[in-house]
Amino acid sequence: MRKFFPVEELARDSRFNQVTMRDRMADPRSALVKDEPRQKSNRLVPSRPDASAAARGLMHGIFVGEIQALEGAGRTCHDFRTAGDSARRAQDDSHGEDSFADTVPFALKLDMARQAWDEARHVEISVKLSDWMGSEIGEFAENTVLFQAACSTDPILRLAGVNRALEGLAIDVFTTMKEFGDLAGDPYLEFCEDWMLADEVTHVKMGSDWLRRVTEHDPDRRKKALEFQSVVDKLFSYGGTRSDSQESPIGLARRFRELAGFTDDEVEDIAEVSLAALEERKASVARMQATAREFAAS
Amino acid sequence: MTVTVTPQTFQFVHFDAALIQRVAESLTAALGLDRPVAIEVDETTPLARIAVELGDTVTIRAESGAFEDTRRPRHQSEDATAAALGRVLLRSRDRLRGGFGEAPADDDLSLAQVAAWETYCVGRLERIGLPVNRQRWKYNFRNRHGFNDVADLAFDRLWTSDGLTWGELDEISRSASAS
Numbered sequence: 410m411r412k413f414f415p416v417e418e419l420a421r422d423s424r425f426n427q428v429t430m431r432d433r434m435a436d437p438r439s440a441l442v443k444d445e446p447r448q449k450s451n452r453l454v455p456s457r458p459d460a461s462a463a464a465r466g467l468m469h470g471i472f473v474g475e476i477q478a479l480e481g482a483g484r485t486c487h488d489f490r491t492a493g494d495s496a497r498r499a500q501d502d503s504h505g506e507d508s509f510a511d512t513v514p515f516a517l518k519l520d521m522a523r524q525a526w527d528e529a530r531h532v533e534i535s536v537k538l539s540d541w542m543g544s545e546i547g548e549f550a551e552n553t554v555l556f557q558a559a560c561s562t563d564p565i566l567r568l569a570g571v572n573r574a575l576e577g578l579a580i581d582v583f584t585t586m587k588e589f590g591d592l593a594g595d596p597y598l599e600f601c602e603d604w605m606l607a608d609e610v611t612h613v614k615m616g617s618d619w620l621r622r623v624t625e626h627d628p629d630r631r632k633k634a635l636e637f638q639s640v641v642d643k644l645f646s647y648g649g650t651r652s653d654s655q656e657s658p659i660g661l662a663r664r665f666r667e668l669a670g671f672t673d674d675e676v677e678d679i680a681e682v683s684l685a686a687l688e689e690r691k692a693s694v695a696r697m698q699a700t701a702r703e704f705a706a707s
Numbered sequence: 708m709t710v711t712v713t714p715q716t717f718q719f720v721h722f723d724a725a726l727i728q729r730v731a732e733s734l735t736a737a738l739g740l741d742r743p744v745a746i747e748v749d750e751t752t753p754l755a756r757i758a759v760e761l762g763d764t765v766t767i768r769a770e771s772g773a774f775e776d777t778r779r780p781r782h783q784s785e786d787a788t789a790a791a792l793g794r795v796l797l798r799s800r801d802r803l804r805g806g807f808g809e810a811p812a813d814d815d816l817s818l819a820q821v822a823a824w825e826t827y828c829v830g831r832l833e834r835i836g837l838p839v840n841r842q843r844w845k846y847n848f849r850n851r852h853g854f855n856d857v858a859d860l861a862f863d864r865l866w867t868s869d870g871l872t873w874g875e876l877d878e879i880s881r882s883a884s885a886s
Binding site for chain 2 (some may be wrong): 465594
């Protein structure tokens, strides 16, 4: 079976339309930059006039995110061999894949298998929730940035990017959706998000634990992994979609992140990175809008 | 009746003013609206709000997200365009035809009243042949009136109704909210 699957070849049927983060960032429109404030907060709460539509869109984002998380965890199970797996080593050698010398503990792969099982269940739950909310599969564009973080050839960077950054974002998103369901009185949404949130905390904890254990005697590799996580965290801040600011639809779930093994300093770093992403996005949109206006006026 | 669209060319999105005009003309004919319609698109925001001002001309101000294909950001969806315009045109027709004189101005409607009126409009749009997702609108109604059987019955009543007055519509919404 093929290793290190490229994001461009993810299996999807004709219902799906994939976009990249580059596409998304090239959109010069913004709800953030306006002459007068539209509303006091962009946070996703039922009192927002567009609450139902925004919740449906986010739910679809969760759905495709779960598919990609499943693909990522499954890939991590398969892409790396365990120490002492001579049969696999022979197989890799016969395919000229001896560059994949990195080995991972068997228990790490077992955790990834467990995560893949969780993600598959989350996909099913998300499909049913989307149906409940009146969305169709593929109704919204699929941003493939999540799987891209799962394409690193170093398993530890992959854990930092996927389990700590991606699943960390999932904690923030599920907390927001759980609160939304609770406030709206939607019994299914609140219940399902709460259960999935518990799984996400476990997945982040797995990433935190394995990162610490595998890099225990390799500070350079740990540093590199944490730097990669920081880059992914910034990407996953989606230009300000997630931050402590009320301008962001999704807040930072500090308490659940703490439970998942993030230190206070790490949470503060993510908060800063997220706010920086929000400000960068606002500045970028202002520039693109000015350019477009100049072009229209000329 | 004449329909005008501004801008005629778009810088931020890949929209087609002629398509918007054609969809609006088709809807005004189907709904029997007897006033000119002016559609102004704000392409600088991806939000999907749409406002209407009634005078000798029905002026519609739509944010680009209202006409957008959610599968292909910045591209237009004919279905979304028809559904968005259909809702505001029907709401305009309700106000112009009478029976809705007591209805608050659009900006003063509560979120529950907006959801109830939207339900009433989209149900009628479905009956004239527009593709709509009923569950989507039921979810929207439930978010404003509660997730229970009474709210669902109110939704069904609004969805299947024709010729309601504002008083009747508001009463259905109030009863559902109180349950």
